[in-house]
Amino acid sequence: MIPLRLAPSADSASRGPLSVSSMASAKKRAAKPVVSTISASTPTGGATGVATGTSVVVTFNEPMTAGSISSASIELRQSASGALVGSNVTYSAATQSATLSPTVALTPGTAYTVTVRGGAGAPQVRDSAGNALAATTTWSFTTVAADTTPP
Secondary structure: OOOOOOOOHHHHHHHOOOOOHHHHHHHHHHHHOOOOOEEEEOOOOOOOOEEOOOEEEEEEOOOOOOHOOOOOOEEEEEOOOOEOOOEEEEEEEEOOEEEEEOOOOOOOOOOEEEEOOOOOOOOOOEOOOOOOOOOEEEEEEOOOOOOOOOO
16 A cells, blocks of 8 residues: 655645644534524414314424423414413423413414514523524414304
8 A cells, every 4th residue: 555645735834734633623613503493383373273272382403402491482372362371381302392281271263373482582492502593483373163053
């Protein structure tokens, strides 16, 4: 086997010798950070006929900080009145998802808006590295109409 010798370029001479650690540093600098996003949600935006006993599930594209996920950072409101719906919010690291469970049944035939807070303002949903969700995300759904059929 013949050893390969590379002639240094003028540019490499000014930076010094290339080492494994300098190559790793260059790779680390070049790596793009993962931007936290919502990868799925149920009910979906614009859904109609949603059961009044439903929970909202928000799935993220990467692990999130459980302590940043609460009823302050993920909320449900009646769309028309803006009234906050009391709820419990939990996070599952195994599924990378938050579940918002209303403490009362939702009103039939009513539009609701889900808000997941991100961006610059607090409170924010944050990933495991402490980065906030890129922006606040909202969507709406409507519950099933009340059954008015006589027995």
